[in-house]
Amino acid sequence: MQPTRKPRYCLQCDDGTVLELGVRDVTVTEGAVSRIAPDIAGWHCPKCGEIEFIDEDSSTRHMAVLDAVFEEVNADKNSFIRQIRKKLGLRQAEAGQLLGGGVSAFSDYERGKRQPHKAVVLLLKLLNRHPELLNEVRAVA
Numbered sequence: 001m002q003p004t005r006k007p008r009y010c011l012q013c014d015d016g017t018v019l020e021l022g023v024r025d026v027t028v029t030e031g032a033v034s035r036i037a038p039d040i041a042g043w044h045c046p047k048c049g050e051i052e053f054i055d056e057d058s059s060t061r062h063m064a065v066l067d068a069v070f071e072e073v074n075a076d077k078n079s080f081i082r083q084i085r086k087k088l089g090l091r092q093a094e095a096g097q098l099l100g101g102g103v104s105a106f107s108d109y110e111r112g113k114r115q116p117h118k119a120v121v122l123l124l125k126l127l128n129r130h131p132e133l134l135n136e137v138r139a140v141a
């Protein structure tokens with residue numbers, strides 16, 4: 001892409017903030033999780049951090065860091081799933097087959113790669129309060 005001499009304005013701020021062209025380390029933060037995406041080329045907003053990417057590579061690498069941050073946040077959010085599963089004495093594959101989602105579902109939930117269906121969360125919370133119902137679940141599954 002040809003560099004342009006005309007100033008570019010941040011569409012996010014929408015107040016005339018001028019974007020700065022360059023290569024920067026960009027910090028991606030979500031909740032308590034923070035990671036750095038190094039050497040991101042593009043038009044950077046000095047105010048809100050918005051980036052207009054100028055190459056595919058920077059965009060892809062920034063997206064990968066974003067995904068990793070969200071996975072980590074989700075893994076934190078989903079830590080109760082591992083706790084309850086262990087309390088019930090279920091292996092991941094067993095939990096996925098019994099409560100839904102398939103053999104790899106709980107591995108995905110606990111690593112934050114996938115969000116469990118609301119029904120699975122409700123069932124887990126119910127079993128957390130009444131672990132003795134696990135036998136009932138097994139009987140009707």
Ligand SMILES: [Zn+2]
Pocket residue numbers: 010011012013014017045046047048049050
């Ligand atoms: Zn901005």
